Amino acid sequence: MLTFYSDDHRLHHAQGEMVGGEFKPCFEMPARADHVLARVRERDIGEVLAPRDFGLTPIARIHTADYLDFLQKAWAGWAAQGNTADFLPGVFPARHLRAKRPNDLYGQYGFHSFDCFAPITAGTWQAVYSSAQVALSGQAEIAAGAHSAFALCRPPGHHASADVMGGYCYLNNVAIVAQACLDQGAARVAILDVDYHHGNGTQSIFYDRDDVFVANIHGSPSFEYPHFLGYADEAGAGRGEGFNLNLPLAAGSAWDIWGAALETACQRIAAYGPDVLLVSLGVDTYQNDPISSFKLDSPDYLRMGERIAALGKPTLFVMEGGYAVAEIGINAVNVLEGFQGA
Ligand SMILES: NCCCCCC(=O)NO
Numbered sequence: 001m002l003t004f005y006s007d008d009h010r011l012h013h014a015q016g017e018m019v020g021g022e023f024k025p026c027f028e029m030p031a032r033a034d035h036v037l038a039r040v041r042e043r044d045i046g047e048v049l050a051p052r053d054f055g056l057t058p059i060a061r062i063h064t065a066d067y068l069d070f071l072q073k074a075w076a077g078w079a080a081q082g083n084t085a086d087f088l089p090g091v092f093p094a095r096h097l098r099a100k101r102p103n104d105l106y107g108q109y110g111f112h113s114f115d116c117f118a119p120i121t122a123g124t125w126q127a128v129y130s131s132a133q134v135a136l137s138g139q140a141e142i143a144a145g146a147h148s149a150f151a152l153c154r155p156p157g158h159h160a161s162a163d164v165m166g167g168y169c170y171l172n173n174v175a176i177v178a179q180a181c182l183d184q185g186a187a188r189v190a191i192l193d194v195d196y197h198h199g200n201g202t203q204s205i206f207y208d209r210d211d212v213f214v215a216n217i218h219g220s221p222s223f224e225y226p227h228f229l230g231y232a233d234e235a236g237a238g239r240g241e242g243f244n245l246n247l248p249l250a251a252g253s254a255w256d257i258w259g260a261a262l263e264t265a266c267q268r269i270a271a272y273g274p275d276v277l278l279v280s281l282g283v284d285t286y287q288n289d290p291i292s293s294f295k296l297d298s299p300d301y302l303r304m305g306e307r308i309a310a311l312g313k314p315t316l317f318v319m320e321g322g323y324a325v326a327e328i329g330i331n332a333v334n335v336l337e338g339f340q341g342a
């Protein structure tokens with residue numbers, strides 16, 4: 001299986017995030033990708049290739065012009081005001097306010113964010129642009145006939161919607177790839193999001209569509225981030241009714257519960273009959289993950305990969321979350337090895 005990876009991810013490393021009322025080092029750090037890459041090489045998964053550059057066009061098939069304009073200009077505008085620290089939002093068009101796009105940079109940042117966990121730094125745009133190119137390069141490999149590929153994306157993407165960032169996500173890599181598959185002739189694409197957190201962005205992008213089936217297995221929003229999307233009754237809307245599946249689980253869920261949810265999701269994906277399967281591969285479901293509360297152990301990721309392989313579909317794995325840095329490589333690559341039948 002080929003892995004696509006860009007060192008550009010290193011250009012995005014924010015100063016910190018609010019944890020327990022204190023500003024602390026970011027969980028979403030460059031070392032995450034370093035550990036996954038090292039494990040890919042250690043386990044000889046396959047060649048590691050730099051991404052091709054597919055430009056802005058496929059990104060603009062998912063994200064709005066205003067949003068992409070903001071992301072590309074935000075840092076320069078922030079720096080031009082004499083700032084050197086990371087750019088962070090603080091005011092959002094919450095309920096009872098008016099979601100009218102302001103003219104000023106700070107207002108626009110809040111308009112295009114749903115939380116304070118998508119900081120903008122000098123290198124953020126280049127990093128997220130390259131992360132999307134990594135995903136698109138993986139998609140091109142599948143389109144060229146490969147049965148599987150791994151897009152080692154960083155920063156992740158599944159919380160980003162068409163014009164709103166959050167949760168360490170800016171460009172929705174898996175959504176950009178899904179649209180590219182359809183634009184190149186696929187009739188049906190399935191997205192299986194196994195990250196601990198609900199992929200609210202991915203859900204919102206395809207919610208009223210029947211050409212992309214989205215399944216999420218995640219910590220219930222009744223207690224877990226992103227808190228405001230991911231309930232089981234969210235089944236899609238309009239043409240998309242029945243093409244969105246949420247399987248929210250309780251804190252402390254281990255393989256017995258999680259694996260059963262995976263079985264449900266896989267059966268729905270099989271019934272949908274996609275031309276291609278995209279997996280939002282977050283491994284923050286791991287028992288020692290510092291920000292999550294599921295109890296999967298490393299061998300469970302082998303079983304996860306085996307079950308996904310049994311669907312028999314061309315499959316692209318797109319890296320999302322996972323913050324137990326010492327084990328992120330083992331767990332992510334276990335999925336790939338389980339898929340390959342190691
Ligand atoms: N306190 C912010 C939590 C952001 C979650 C990031 C993630 O892993 N999403 O999948």
Ligand SMILES: [Zn+2]
Pocket residue numbers: 195196197282284320321322
């Ligand atoms: Zn996550």
